[in-house]
Amino acid sequence: MTAATDAAERLLRRRAAEVEEEDDDDNVRIDAFLHHFREEDKEDEAAPAKLSARNLNFYYGGQQALFENNLDIAEGKITAIIGPSGCGKSTHIRIYNRIFELYGNQRAEGEVLLDGKNLLDPGTDLIELRRRVGMIFQKPTPFPLSVFENVAYGLRLHFKMPKSELNGRVESALKKAALFEEVKDKLDKPGVALSGGQQQRLCIARTIALEPEILLMDEPTSAIDPVATRKVEELAESLKGNFTIAIVTHSMQQAARISDFTAFFYKGHIVEYGLTRELFTNPKQKQTEDYITGRFG
Amino acid sequence: MEHHSQTERHQGWKTSKSTDMIFRGITAACAALVLIVMAGIFASLLWNSLPSIRHSGISFLFSKAWDPVSNEFGALSSIYGTLMSTAIAMLLAVPLSMVIALFLVELAPPKVSYVVGSAIELLAAVPSIIYGMWGLFVFAPFMADHIQPLLSKYLGWLPLFQGPEMGIGMMTAGIILALMILPFISTVMRDVFAMVPDVMKEAGYGMGATTWEVTKDVTIRYGIQGMIGACLLGLGRAIGETMAVTFVIGNSSDIFISLFEAGNSIASRLANEFAEASDPMYMSALMELGLVLFLMTFGLQVVTQLWLKRVKRKMGGDLL
Numbered sequence: 001m002t003a004a005t006d007a008a009e010r011l012l013r014r015r016a017a018e019v020e021e022e023d024d025d026d027n028v029r030i031d032a033f034l035h036h037f038r039e040e041d042k043e044d045e046a047a048p049a050k051l052s053a054r055n056l057n058f059y060y061g062g063q064q065a066l067f068e069n070n071l072d073i074a075e076g077k078i079t080a081i082i083g084p085s086g087c088g089k090s091t092h093i094r095i096y097n098r099i100f101e102l103y104g105n106q107r108a109e110g111e112v113l114l115d116g117k118n119l120l121d122p123g124t125d126l127i128e129l130r131r132r133v134g135m136i137f138q139k140p141t142p143f144p145l146s147v148f149e150n151v152a153y154g155l156r157l158h159f160k161m162p163k164s165e166l167n168g169r170v171e172s173a174l175k176k177a178a179l180f181e182e183v184k185d186k187l188d189k190p191g192v193a194l195s196g197g198q199q200q201r202l203c204i205a206r207t208i209a210l211e212p213e214i215l216l217m218d219e220p221t222s223a224i225d226p227v228a229t230r231k232v233e234e235l236a237e238s239l240k241g242n243f244t245i246a247i248v249t250h251s252m253q254q255a256a257r258i259s260d261f262t263a264f265f266y267k268g269h270i271v272e273y274g275l276t277r278e279l280f281t282n283p284k285q286k287q288t289e290d291y292i293t294g295r296f297g
Numbered sequence: 298m299e300h301h302s303q304t305e306r307h308q309g310w311k312t313s314k315s316t317d318m319i320f321r322g323i324t325a326a327c328a329a330l331v332l333i334v335m336a337g338i339f340a341s342l343l344w345n346s347l348p349s350i351r352h353s354g355i356s357f358l359f360s361k362a363w364d365p366v367s368n369e370f371g372a373l374s375s376i377y378g379t380l381m382s383t384a385i386a387m388l389l390a391v392p393l394s395m396v397i398a399l400f401l402v403e404l405a406p407p408k409v410s411y412v413v414g415s416a417i418e419l420l421a422a423v424p425s426i427i428y429g430m431w432g433l434f435v436f437a438p439f440m441a442d443h444i445q446p447l448l449s450k451y452l453g454w455l456p457l458f459q460g461p462e463m464g465i466g467m468m469t470a471g472i473i474l475a476l477m478i479l480p481f482i483s484t485v486m487r488d489v490f491a492m493v494p495d496v497m498k499e500a501g502y503g504m505g506a507t508t509w510e511v512t513k514d515v516t517i518r519y520g521i522q523g524m525i526g527a528c529l530l531g532l533g534r535a536i537g538e539t540m541a542v543t544f545v546i547g548n549s550s551d552i553f554i555s556l557f558e559a560g561n562s563i564a565s566r567l568a569n570e571f572a573e574a575s576d577p578m579y580m581s582a583l584m585e586l587g588l589v590l591f592l593m594t595f596g597l598q599v600v601t602q603l604w605l606k607r608v609k610r611k612m613g614g615d616l617l
Contacts, residue, residue, distance in 0.1 A: 099499055102405065130505035139499035144518040153514070154504040203500070210504070 005037050007282060041275055044260045050075035051096060051214060051245040055112035058091055058100075058268075065091050066268045069110070073214070073261075078236060078245045080255035080276065083265030084296065089248040092265065093216045096246070097133040098126055114214075131158055134207035135216045139223045140199030142206075143192030147183050150191040150202055154210040154275020173209035177201045178235050183274075208243065214240065217247040221254065227256060233258050252292055256280050264288045339591060346585035348578060357450045357585060363550040365568075365574070370582035372589055374552050375511045377561040378467065379590070382542060385471025385556070390535075391528055397479075398486035401514055414487060421480035432473040437464030438546055440472075441581030445557055460555035463547075468556035470546040474538055478531035485530060488522030490516055522605055529601055536594055539564040563590045 006232040009030070016026040049072035058066035065284050066088045073079045081089045091100070098119065111118045119129055131154070149172040155161065157175065161169075176181035179201045189217045191202055200220060207215065217236070226273060236245055238259050249255050255262050256276060264287075265275040272288040283289040290296055349357065349402050360371025397417070401410045439462030452458040493516050501511035517524070548569055549560020561569075564588050574580045 097503060099503055102495075102499065102502060127505040127507065130503055134497075135503040137496050137500060137503075139496055141497050143497070143501070143515055144521075145514075157504060157506055157510060206504070 001065070003040060005034060005277070006051075009034050018077055035276070038178050041277065044074065044077060047074035047077050047260075049073060051246075052111075052113040053092070053095075053253045054111040054113065056092070056095065056108065056112065058088070058095060058109070059107045061105045064268065066095075066108075067269075069270050071263055071270055073244060074244050075244050076241045077260040078240050078247060078258055078263040079263065080259035081246065081248045082250075082252055082255050082291075083271075085250075087265040089265050089270040090193055090218050091217075092216060093135075093246050093248055095120075096216055097130050098124070100137065108122060112159060122249065125266060127158075128216055131210050131223075132211035132212050133214045134210060135214060136203055136207060136218065136220045138219045140196055140203055142199050142202055144196070147191050147194065148187040151206050151209050153206060169209055173205040175273075176208055176239065177205035178231065178238070179205055182283065195228070197231060198222055199223045200228065201235060208239065212243065214244045214246065217245065219248050219250055222250060229254075230238060242296070245252070249252065252280075264291060266291070301544060303320075304314045317561065320403050325392055326612040339588075340366075342584055342588040346581055349581035349585040350580055352578060353582070353585075357582075358589070361550065361552055365570075365576065365579045365582075368576075368578055371478055372563070372586055374550050374585060375561055375563045375566045375592075376589065377552050378546065378562040379471075379536060379564070380561055381556075381560070382470045384530065385468060386474035386478060386535045387528070387532060389472065389475035390482055390531055393475075394483035394486055394527070394531070395517075395524070397483040401483075401487045401515070402490040403508060403512060403516070414484070417480045419481055420441075420476075421484065425477060425538060425540040427611055429471055430475050430552045431542035432462055432545040433465070433471060436473065437469050440464045440469050457556050460553065462557060463559075465545050465547045466557050467546065467560045468561070470542045471556070471561075473541050473545055477538060477541060478535050481534060482527045482531040483526035486520075486524055487558075489520040489527065493519045494522070494603075499511060521608060522560055522572070524610075525601060525605055529598070532597065537564055537590060539568045544566045563587070 002174060010270045013027070016030065051073040053069050053071040056066055056069040056071075057064060058069075061224065069088075069092060071079075071092075081092065083089050094100045095108045095112060096114075096119070098108075100108065108120055110120070112120055114129075114133070119133075128296045136189060143153060145153065148170055151173050152166055155169055166201060170208075171180060174183065179198060181203075183189075186193075191199065194202060200223075204215075204220075220236075221232050224232070233254060236247065240260075245286075247255075247259065259276045260274040261274065262273045262279045264279065264283075264285075266287055274284075279288065280292055283292060316352050317330060343526040349370060352368070353360075357372055358376070359373055360369075361377075362371045363374065366368075396411075396593060405413065441462050444462070445458075445462040445468075446459050448458045449462065457508060497519060498511055501515040504540045506514065542562050544563040546561055546564060546565050548561050549559035550561060551558075553560065567583055570579075574583055
């Protein structure tokens with residue numbers, strides 16, 4: 001099992017032994033405590049990959065930004081992508097929904113397997129792909145529409161449904177995004193009139209209304225205040241299981257708080273990837289250790 | 298050396314207070330100049346048209362009789378011509394400009410966008426007399442020979458497309474006007490669309506929207522204010538355009554339903570008749586025509602601004 005949990009066990013037992021003489025109660029408590037983590041780790045590790053990057057390279061014009069990235073995004077889990085500015089975190093997840101293709105000079109090579117199928121194939125239906133792989137951006141991006149119409153936007157694009165069903169799905173998406181109570185009286189108000197944090201959750205509601213399989217979050221809390229940040233984090237935690245989440249974040253605390261897996265990027269390379277608890281307590285690479293202990297970045 | 302530069306800088310700070318005052322004074326004066334000129338023009342127009350206002354009263358606006366010999370002046374045909382030619386121009390130029398701007402920003406490869414964009418900007422620099430001459434000598438015959446027969450053949454059941462196929466007339470004036478304002482509207486719209494943040498478009502595409510859907514739901518909505526600004530710019534030019542319209546509108550004082558018929562606009566009438574207005578009442582009537590044009594553009598501006606305010610409030614501000 002994981003070395004981190006093992007290390008924690010040794011530490012706890014030694015502490016218990018030091019404080020007073022061997023006590024069975026203590027050991028039982030420690031066992032229960034560790035058992036919980038071990039089970040969690042075991043479950044996390046058993047999760048199959050929903051999305052796998054294989055030998056992924058990326059170029060801005062002639063400049064290579066990503067080098068031979070290999071990464072599995074576990075189904076139903078939260079995978080955090082951390083690293084210093086400009087290390088290619090955002091670039092990496094922007095390949096997953098092929099949004100980078102809006103810009104002519106950007107190019108990806110390699111494979112990204114979504115349920116085993118390479119989504120970089122030229123034959124991939126981008127509209128279908130983007131319905132399955134939703135994206136939340138750094139800044140809230142409410143459309144110049146009402147709160148209701150913002151959430152209904154994707155539903156109207158992809159499905160034909162009676163008004164009553166539309167209402168239901170908008171409401172359910174807002175509830176899942178933990179926003180419904182705050183906006184139920186202003187559904188016809190402009191989306192941009194909400195606070196920054198509410199706008200971001202509105203965008204999440206808009207995205208999950210489509211019931212995507214994967215949710216890509218590109219530093220979703222970098223433009224909102226701490227309280228709103230906490231809400232978005234709680235939201236992400238509540239959404240996992242139903243959704244596979246990949247979140248790019250500047251904040252290591254955020255990665256440690258909410259993610260199950262973490263990948264550490266540095267200069268376009270994936271330096272280390274593993275269970276979050278493992279990576280933060282027992283990094284295998286020197287660079288990872290330097291970064292998470294705040295020596296650079 | 299160090300000390301020297303220190304004092305120099307310090308003196309700079311000291312004087313900067315008074316230079317700031319001067320700077321502010323100059324800029325304020327320049328800004329005020331605009332208002333003064335505007336008010337001055339309005340006042341002199343009003344003053345000079347007083348005799349005509351007293352002479353013709355309100356019927357000036359509702360009569361189409363224009364007979365300087367018997368001192369009968371009615372502006373209706375000119376107002377109608379101005380509005381009609383402008384409406385034709387806007388009807389043609391706005392959708393076309395929008396499509397061009399969207400192509401340049403959203404669809405064209407950067408190089409193509411640059412070349413086409415520059416060409417359109419050059420079009421804006423062509424003097425209006427050139428449009429007038431080209432309109433009269435090249436375009437009007439073309440209209441008469443090709444476009445108007447076609448229109449009357451297929452749309453001839455509409456009163457709009459009946460009558461003599463002479464080439465010159467209301468429709469030709471409108472088309473020439475459309476060509477003239479097209480570069481202004483499309484370049485401003487291009488800049489507006491280019492200013493819509495990429496991340497907003499990405500959000501649209503990220504939802505699985507097509508280019509068309511992103512364009513209509515994000516880009517256009519986001520840029521609505523700037524787009525209306527662009528249209529206003531074009532409208533302002535079209536409504537007062539003189540030279541080109543005078544050449545091709547036909548200069549008749551009548552009002553016809555048919556767009557093939559000749560007409561006149563306020564600006565074309567002024568250009569045609571100022572030189573021969575020897576009688577003070579005639580002159581005053583022309584001044585009043587100018588006043589009407591001035592008020593029309595002014596009123597248009599006010600209405601649009603109010604409407605924009607409403608749009609802005611409805612969408613929650615934060616628009617371009």
